[in-house]
Amino acid sequence: MLNDWDCILFDADDTLFHFDAFAGLQQMFTRYDVHFTEQDYADYQAVNKPLWVDYQNGTISAVQLQTRRFTLWGEKLSVAPEVLNSDFLNAMAEICLPLDGAAALLEALKGKVKIAIITNGFTALQQARLERTGFRDYFDALVISEQVGVPKPDAAIFDHALQLLGNPDRNRVLMVGDTPESDILGGMNAGVKTCWIDHGTRPLPPHITPTWQVKNLPALQSILTA
Numbered sequence: 001m002l003n004d005w006d007c008i009l010f011d012a013d014d015t016l017f018h019f020d021a022f023a024g025l026q027q028m029f030t031r032y033d034v035h036f037t038e039q040d041y042a043d044y045q046a047v048n049k050p051l052w053v054d055y056q057n058g059t060i061s062a063v064q065l066q067t068r069r070f071t072l073w074g075e076k077l078s079v080a081p082e083v084l085n086s087d088f089l090n091a092m093a094e095i096c097l098p099l100d101g102a103a104a105l106l107e108a109l110k111g112k113v114k115i116a117i118i119t120n121g122f123t124a125l126q127q128a129r130l131e132r133t134g135f136r137d138y139f140d141a142l143v144i145s146e147q148v149g150v151p152k153p154d155a156a157i158f159d160h161a162l163q164l165l166g167n168p169d170r171n172r173v174l175m176v177g178d179t180p181e182s183d184i185l186g187g188m189n190a191g192v193k194t195c196w197i198d199h200g201t202r203p204l205p206p207h208i209t210p211t212w213q214v215k216n217l218p219a220l221q222s223i224l225t226a
Helices: 021-030 038-056 062-068 071-077 081-094 102-109 123-132 153-165 180-190 217-226
Strands: 007-012 115-117 141-144 173-177 193-197 212-214
Touching: 007 153, 021 038, 038 062, 062 081, 071 081, 071 115, 081 123, 102 217, 115 153, 123 141, 123 212, 153 180, 173 180, 180 193, 193 217, 212 217
Parallel strands: 007 115, 007 173, 115 141, 173 193, 193 212
Antiparallel strands: none
């Protein structure tokens, strides 16, 4: 099956790495002597989630997302939102763990196909996590929307990644991710095959059709190495 592919593209958050934002925020706010509760997290997500939709739709920038989600807390603590955002990304890097099967999958792919990350996550966090997990050397390219200037699902970020990878035949490229609206739709927009990692936490919109659907990374490895 690996002979069918020239390149495999991965999302980062909740595809290769655990992304426990609640734990990261709790750790970050302990530095300010704040007990960050589940209600605080619900209030944060009420602001954060629409900002991510705006970012994926291209109506706000990465910097605007990162500052606006901490505006209220910045006012409450008299701390610049940019500082809170930086503290949050540092905390997320500190608690980072790979998903089960991530290391084994990357090891199985190394040297057999080109591997890249395409992420809407932010530069400081992505680079720190790759260093901390020892995953950096597995990847031929690390493509971050904050640096490229367009997020998934825009086909332009995929075009950029594939250019870095030598412009392979798109029928021989697979995009793997957990978020249908960015990862799978983005892959469809770019004309590549897709695999949805279905963690059972979100529905698949009817207009988004992945090529494959698996529950976890070991299941994907079984398909790719069959």
